[in-house]
Amino acid sequence: MNFFEDWTWTTVIKEIIDVTIVSYIIYKLILLVRGTRAVQLLKGIVVLVAVWAVSYIFGLLTLQWLMNQLFTFGVLAVFIIFQPELRRALEQLGRGKIFTMPATEEDQAMNDRIEQVIRALNHMSSRRIGALIVFERETGLSEYIESGIKLESQISTELFVNIFIPNTPLHDGAVIIRGNQIMAAGCYLPLSENPFISKELGTRHRAAIGMSEVSDAITVIVSEETGQISLAIHGQMVRGVDQESLISKLHEELNPRLKKKPRERTSFFTRWRGDQHG
Structure with a gap:
């Protein structure tokens, strides 16, 4: 038996x-x-x-x-x-x-999306073309997507550049990315009411900080005056982010498997402490 x-x-x-x-x-x-x-x-x-x-x-x-x-x-x-x-x-x-494993394919797709964004940012930064790009995460941004022009298109460097070309209808708004799609362009974002923000920062930077205050979204900004690339997250802003740090931060925040502990995550901002205060 x-x-x-x-x-x-x-x-x-x-x-x-x-x-x-x-x-x-x-x-x-x-x-x-x-x-x-x-x-x-x-x-x-x-x-x-x-x-x-x-x-x-x-x-x-x-x-x-x-x-x-x-x-x-x-x-x-x-x-x-x-x-x-x-x-x-x-x-x-x-x-x-x-x-x-499927995770490898997801990582490759994430690498491709971030690469397209970085290439667009470098192109616009070198030509001082202002840009505002928002990455949606856990907090839904549907109300802000509806304020713009819906695209629901594939992420590509060429599309980013065309959207933010000066004197075009979508130039002054924000682009919102959800997953692997550009959901909308020309979106209106909430402006931060923080009185301690530096007077040097314009509307794009205030909108980026405002979005990071009301959601967990990540916002990348290209300054029209200086071509400087900045990043807003968790109510804080980092100005003059180099390409390597930006790529690392986007991977860390957009890929849940690579997320670090909160203590380590805040260290990204310590080198630029006080940026939003001038």
């Missing part, structure tokens, strides 16, 4: 492992074809399988024979039609990418 029980549990464990592996492979294959023309082809295959099932259930012999013939030659057709996707899958398998 003990042997039988041991054999049963061993079988169950093996079946669980088997199903888990197969499920994971199917999941990775779905990620691989997502967003490609293969999705539509897969839908067509599902329809054919459904037709075959109906012919089998209701005994439609002619239709069933036709579907059997189609499936016989369809295997070869699938390999021909899905050749690009299959080749890409084999290449990723050879590079060991197909079995990487």
Whole structure:
């Protein structure tokens, strides 16, 4: 009896492992074809399988024979039609990418988004083009998004530059980013009423500080007068942020897995203590 029980549990464990592996492979294959023309082809295959099932259930012999013939030659057709996707899958398998954790893909997507923003900031900073970019986090910013022009577009350097070109309709407002999308441009932000803010700071900087006071959003500013890049978060502002520090801070704050302890997070501001006081 003990042997039988041991054999049963061993079988169950093996079946669980088997199903888990197969499920994971199917999941990775779905990620691989997502967003490609293969999705539509897969839908067509599902329809054919459904037709075959109906012919089998209701005994439609002619239709069933036709579907059997189609499936016989369809295997070869699938390999021909899905050749690009299959080749890409084999290449990723050879590079060991197909079995990487989803977090790696998320990190890469985060890197790409931040890179697009940094490139835009550098371009505008060198040309002294004023800009105001807000990253939404836990606190929803829908009311501020509705105050601007909805875009819901992909994040790109070129789009940022076009939005903030002087004397254009969206130039004076803020761009709000939610996840991997630019939700809106030309948005109105609340101005800070802090009386201790330096008189040197203009409307963009006051709006950035105001947004950081009423939400947990991160706001990056490019000064139109000096080209200086500043960052506002937690009701504080850092002026003259260098590229390396800005990239590090954006990764730390926008990626929950990389967040540091609050004690360490505040140290980012200690080198520029008193910036908002002049």
